[in-house]
Amino acid sequence: MAALSLADWLRSLPDDALADLLRARRDLATPPPANSDVLATRAGTAGSVARACENLDRATLAVLETLLVAGADDTPVGVGRLGELLATVPPRALDRLRSLALAWGPDDAVSVPAAARDVFGPFPAGLGVSSTELAKLDSDALAERIADVGEDERALLSTLSSGPPIGRTRDAAIDVPLASATTPVQKLLARGLLVRRDDQTVELPREVGLALRGGVVFAGAALTEPELPLERHEQSGVDTAAAGEAMEFLRHAETLLRAWSDQPPPVLKSGGLGVRELRRLARDLDVDERRATLLVELVVGAGLAAADESTSPEWVPTTLTDSWLSMPPSGRWLTLAQAWLDLPRMPGLAGDRDARDKIVVPLSEELRRPLAPMTRRRVLGTLAELPAGAGVAAVDDLVTLLAWRAPRKGGRTRDPAVRDTMAEATALGVVALGALTTAGGALLDGDLHGAAAAMADALPQPVDHVLVQADLTVVAPGPLEPDLARQIEAVADVESAGHATMYRVSETSVRRALDSGRTADELHELFRTRSRTPVPQSLSYLIDDVARRHGRLRGGVAAAFLRCDDEVLLAEVLGTPAAADLELRRIAPTVVVSPYPLAEILDALRAAGFAPAAEGPDGRVVDLRPSGRRIPARGRQARRVEPTRGEPIGEGQLTAVVAHVRAGDKAARSRKGSVVRLPAGGGADTSATMALLSRAANEQREVWIGLVDSHGTATQRVLTPVRVGAGMLETSTGERYPLHRITSAALVED
The missing domain is CATH 3.30.70 (Alpha-Beta Plaits)
Incomplete structure (x- = not known):
């Protein structure tokens, strides 16, 4: 039976199956292919095949590579042969390949694109080229030949059998009889178990590789999705743990913005934040440099800070900072979490070295990765599949699972990106204890109101009191109410932060409060009414002593x-x-x-x-402390994250592309009568074409036309005209074609 071509197979597909193919492989639909032949050619290119393989799991890729080993890119292969070469054929893997046009044909004659060999390289599945001599041996004879080798030779065979099958050695330079061979390579060459490719290269034949693998291309373990060990938690416990991380991250972000308000760091000439400035920030915040990098990337990504446009640019908070600082904690968290999820950058790459061996710094162009949001959604989506409260036992287990599900996606940053995503999500409170939080799940689903509400429920409720100690420290047993927090921060300095924040009152901090316009009586009243512990006399004396000297001048x-x-x-x-x-x-x-x-x-x-x-014009004390620099906020463009490359295809557009392909197929197989062609230049008489189209409209006959669309692409159509006039051709299906775009026409013969 003659092999079925990909174009013929595409023509045989129902419209909904063809639409599914175009939806899954979006590069095939742009521009719309003229017919199935063009679509098949496009689907068979190496670039398109490589993109389609990015979303395949290891088991499906194993089936495709096994078909290549069996030569399905040249001669169709039956499913029976596929079963002989695999320990077990993964269910639905072949159907998945067919749905993507990476395989086609009936079960007894499956073919794959020739370009697949270019995608997987010269050694699919890590197996070498078949040896004519070894192919003549049966399995028992080959096994006996392999059994006769020594331990050193067997170790070399085992290494090459796991792939790639190529080895570089000086022992391949000359032929040596088995009796005179001294090295493992020479002995294996003499036995015919290795093949010489050149003076320094040997190759393990496919037959030997298969024999050493137990007669199969892939073992059963490689075809089975790895299990993901889980740890069970109560969802409320996960949310509570995340809330603590979120509060700490918000505190650091607020401290960063206040520090940049007072002393903005310079922008490097090459862009980004310098290593020295990053280290200083990490030291001031008492965090490591990776967390400091994430903080600066997010405050800039959220539009809270930006580089000004001065001759010596600096990183300066924007006007959005003030409104962000006035938000409740859940609102501030949502701003940063949403910015992180859609950030087209990878902060985790900061600190690595680029191609010029220079350190990659935060906020630099080297961190830009447009597909980073897709990776984050993929990681969080995997966590969302787990039962409520269940978390991964180890991040490396998640890395292994995602690598199995899409081994060809992500390149060299594939595994580090998963680890970085988990670390960043944990720091933000999107993930805690290895599990997705309620707020994180709502954020992933696009329910921003629900995400903020869930985080608000998880965060500890603000307290309206403090505990004043005899050593002039003030303990906040939880997050303070916004108004109380502002009053305490005005008269005391933060000494340590966490779930319980400790402040210290000093002569400097009291004078700062008096400078801002507060009076000694107001400070006494603040501590008297808001402290759950008695106010120590030492604090009262300190306030009175500073107030007595304050303002005399x-x-x-x-x-x-x-x-x-x-x-x-x-x-x-x-x-x-x-x-x-x-x-x-x-x-x-x-x-x-x-x-x-x-x-x-x-x-x-x-x-x-x-x-x-x-003092001001009215004689009252005024606060002259600088409020920090601000620059106008820049509008952030809404980012649309798609699960695959390319713009999404609407259902209406998809239907139109399918109709376009079907019309081209119909035109290609129609028998045309005498063709009337329009001369180039558009100045020739078109009466013959008009007469033919008018005749077809009167007789309700199908007509074949050639036309050039608005993009300059030549296509063909078979249609039934109903009216010709006013420079347009109208068809029985309601389509309209400008007459000046029609290049040729012919009646369709029965």
Whole structure:
């Protein structure tokens, strides 16, 4: 029986099967193929075959490679032969290959594209070329020949049998009889169990490789999906653990943005954040450099920071930072988690070396990977398949599973990307204890409101009180209410953070609170009403002592002025070296002025041991501390993540492509009568074409036409005209074709 071509097989497919093929292999549909012959040619190219193989699991790939070993790219192979070469034929693997046009034909004559051999290389399944001499031996005779080899020779055969079957050696240079052979290579060459390819290359024949593998191309273990060991947890426990990680990540992100507000780091000339700046940030946040990299990538990816456009660009928080800081924790988490899921970059590659042996730094172009979101969704999607609360026992088990499911996808970063995804998802609270959280599942499904609500439920409820200790420390037993947190941060410094945050009150922190306009009575009231423990006298004394000295010396803008009711104190100020540096000049017994900005004057006087305060036009204390730099936020483009390469094909477009192929097939097999062709240039008389089309419309006969579409592609159609006029040809199916695009026409003969 003659071999069935791929084009003929495609023509025999029902429309829904052809649509499934085009949906799975999107590169075949763009531009729409003129007919099944064009579609078959396109499907048989090496590039298209390689892309289709990326989504195949190891078992299905094993079937395809085994068909290549059997020579199905040249002569059709029966399923029986496939069963002889495999320990077990994976169920539905052959159907999967047929659905992707990577195999076709009935069970007794299965073919594969010739380009598949280019995709898998010269040694599919790691087996060498068949030996004419060994092919004549039966299995028993070959087994006896192999059994006669020594241990060194057998070790060499075992190594080559697992693939690739090629070895480089100097012992292949000359022929040596078996009796004179001294090395394993020479002995195997003399026995015919190795084949010489050139003076330095030997190859293990296919027959020997199969014999050493037990007569099969792939063992049964390679065809079975590996199990994923699981650890069972309560889903509530998973969510609680994730909430703790999320709170810590949010605290670090907030600290980073405040640090960049005060002192933005420079942008490298080549782009990105310098290694020195990254290390300084990691030290300030008390985290490792990988976590610091993830933080900077996400705050920039979320639009909370960006490079300004100055002559010396710096990484500066944007105007979105202020609104983000005012959000509840669940909203802040959602912003960063969504940015991570759609981030077309791989932060985990930072610290590696590029092709020029330079360290890859955060925020650099070398970290851009457009397919990174697909990898993250693939990892989280696998976790979503597990029972609620079940987590992977070890990340390496997940790496092994995903590598089996798509061994040709991801390249050299395939396995590291899975590990990085799990580490990043755990740091963000999307994953905890190896399991997908409730919030993470909603985020993966695109339910942003549900994700934020789930994280809000998991996060500990804000507390409205603190615990003041005798050593001037203030303990927050949980996340504080936003208003209380702002008040405590104004009068105390964070000493340690975690589930319970510890603050420390000092003379500097109290003066900072007074500088911001708060009074001593307000600070006493804050601790009296919000502390569940008695307020120690040492704290009250500290507040009163700082307040007593604070503001006795007041400054204003003249460019700047200082006033003080105590003339002795003002004279003491004028007698300091700082007075000369600031060019202070007395303009009244209680007032001096300076040409320098007020903020510089106050800082210099504080360094000299005084405690001045700034006042506004109404005489009240004002806060002159800088609020940090801000630059306009840049709009983030919505990212659409697809499970495979290429733009998605809509159902309407898919139907049109199938109809396009079928119409081309019909035109190709129709018997044409006399063909009327339009001369090139468009200036010739078209009366003959018009007459033929009008005749077909009147007689309701099918007509074959050749036309050029808007992309300049020549196609053919068989149709039934119903009206010809006004420069258009209308068909019985409602289609309309411009007459100026029709290049030829002929009546279809019965």
